Amino acid sequence: MILEDDAVLVLDKPVGVSVMGERHESDLVRMAAEAGEELFPVHRIDKVTSGVILFAKDLAAHGGLTRQFNKRTVEKAYLAVTSPGGLPASGRIDLPLSVGRKNRVRIAAPRESIERDGDAWTVPAAAIFDTVSTYPSQTSFSVREQTDGRALLEAFPHTGRRHQIRVHLAWIGHPIVGDPLFEKNPAGRTLLHSWRLSFDHRGERVTVEAPMPDEFTP
Template structure:
């Protein structure tokens, strides 16, 4: 995707103040640190703007990216991600049906061959207990693993797809993508699990962020990035004719407690 930084910044702006910049990143652009890719931080630096990423989302994922313009704000915000007090919500479209209205995926992650994230247990050991997917502790593979929990709510379904709102409680690398795929509900167009190239993008979107921000009045950042039309179009067919109503339902499911 070929954008000049000024054009990308203007088109994708969600919120900005003296300390932070929030953008609605298109799928296909890296945030920072991707080998062999020009990323957003480099693009900004080339135009004289220094930005410090508060968090990362994958290149294939669209949606909210929060960057600090000064180090004091960066430290305050990243501590909330590290302590897992930042509230995050994502949207995804799965290439499947049959998910419950609400569910929890409680599966530890590990890193396997070629640095690939996987569930830290044999696939056949994953069991569904009510509307929670888990593995017994005895089935967790030896070695380093990371407890990981994703909560979700099903917003809509067609004959072939389901639209989900998700909250990654633990926020591990590739967590939502791996969790959904390993329980049999992969995200449409996810290259980690679908090498066909049949879809122009991965249908995962960083939708909402809420963090404390001491320099603001009131002292909070409450951000939302509305998905663009390409998120809703699975191939040439939209999964909903009324995205605004669907997002309204998603907000209702996360307010006031913000728990899915």
């Protein structure tokens, strides 16, 4: 537990545990209900992702918090480990997303249409698919540490699309280490961590942080 009062609960979610909707014991909302507590998720992080997750403890608090996410006034920061070669010290990925076969999230344009200009990745408007629903998506990042084998990034999703950071990094050629979406039979966990979250609560700006797991050290 990172923070708790009578309205909110912030947890450091372990990898391999779902926030809600899981049919097994690894569903945090269900586990809380079995312990006699009702929790309302304000946002989601993937089962393979560890770190900060925010819950409301009543519907009144939930409404105010979800509006902050919808208005994009919440600041989110993740840590991710990827392959290092060719990454600038910082960059911005502005690539729309869509949903393809088997409900897989993908870039809403042909891979070969992705353009890099210095530290920015985009696709021309004419290349964006017009036969499916598409969703503007932006992620910025900075390289925190780098070795010959991998890079530790701070990633900042400016939109909140499903699998956004994972898909953005993979499609520019730097998939997250251990990500089962892009790596068959990974040997270890997915090295993506919900690191820091800032939101408004009771008239104050609150910043919460989940410490970086040991596996992320280059």
